[in-house]
Amino acid sequence: MINTSNLSKTFGKNEVLKGISTTIKHGEVVAVIGPSGSGKSTFLRCLNLLEQPTSGEIHINDINITAGKVDKLKIRKNIGMVFQHFHLFPHMTVLENVTYAPQKVKNLSKQEANRLGKELIAKVGLTDKEDAYPNRLSGGQKQRVAIARALAMEPEIMLFDEPTSALDPEMVKEVLDVMKDLATTGMTMVIVTHEMNFAKEVADKVLFLDGGVLMEEGDPKEFFTEPKTSRAKDFLDKVL
Amino acid sequence: MNLDFNQIVPYIPFILEGIVATLKFVSISIIVGFILGTLLAICKITKVPLLKWIADAYTSIFRGTPLILQLMIIYFAVPQLTGLDITAFVSAVLAFGLNSAAYVSEIIRAGIMAVDKGQTEAAEALGVPYKSMMLNIILPQAFKNILPALMNEFITLTKESAIVSTIGYLDLMRRAQIVGADIYRNFEPLLFAGLIYWVMVFILTKIGGLVERRMRQSD
Ligand SMILES: Nc1ncnc2c1ncn2[C@@H]1O[C@H](COP(=O)(O)OP(=O)(O)O)[C@@H](O)[C@H]1O
């Protein structure tokens, strides 16, 4: 469903992604791990064209989204994204945050959007916060709203960029639990994370990036027990 | 010192009409300046070089020359050039509106830049079109932050409006001058006009505070 071939990205002279080729299948949960600065976020952001790749191709459902004239908005409708720092709209209530895009982008009526929104807010366990503004929420609650907001577009793919890295430790679980639930629904998920236990438990596949290179990819059990490259070994020694 | 306010009493209605005259063109100028200023600000942050250049040049010209000169050019020079007869009222609205737009555009541009980049990315990631993103996500947040600066600009405009008296528009200032000439006393009518300006600014400040508190609800 997602296929990247020789995907490269350069910022000025800084070659951040050096030809990443991989395939992510429909319904697969993929954990992207690697040291800080290795290009994980950039890789993720290329997938919904928040960054324009310098060269290489990305195909989503066999459509080349890196071809000259593509409708970025149409591509993004189908790909939800959750950020490390939530980026909720501060001037909107929780319900407004979740229902805004479906109304604006998918032309749902207010009632339809509200029905969908309330359902999703209930799913992430925040029904009592529907009318609250984001500044009244804890970090974990904010991130759950952000997940509901992305899901409200009913995307086929969800991208997560270190969704728990900005959270206090006691709030990590509530967010990971929501993501686990989502994984069981067959959603295609690409997750940049430092939560190795989560990756081990939930991911179908691990991508290990180092210095903009896809050093290793494969089954989490194998990767975590016997990594093939010394880079991955070093990395795992540090984080586990 | 021999102040005698009794003499201006008969002229009070005449002077008070100046409030309406002043408020009429000031409020229209504010609206013109605000709308044009918003558009200019959006031009300044686009990636289209020509639009950016036009907006920057516009701002540079209107901020770099005296307002009274702009007013005179519109009122005296434009008719000479085009043969169009332009009233004092229209000249005043144009000069103040166009001038204010330059200042407002800078305020709004700064306000837009100050909105967290993550807001744009979140909207883009949801597939929200640029126009909706600006109108519903970025501008509301920008306006909240720049409200004090905008209010300040409106207050300046209200006070500076007195220079339209130079093209004969019968605003508050001009009327005070006329009364002064009529009764051969300047201090009393000018003081009276000053008091009215102060009250108008005071009310504007209060309204600003009220709006600000309203918008801070989500904080
Ligand atoms: N917008 C940008 N402009 C310039 N350099 C960037 C930009 N985004 C990321 N980089 C650089 O790209 C490299 C990889 O960044 P990133 O993808 O965020 O890594 P990771 O998410 O693995 O920590 C870093 O050296 C970073 O400084």
Ligand SMILES: [Mg+2]
């Ligand atoms: Mg990152």
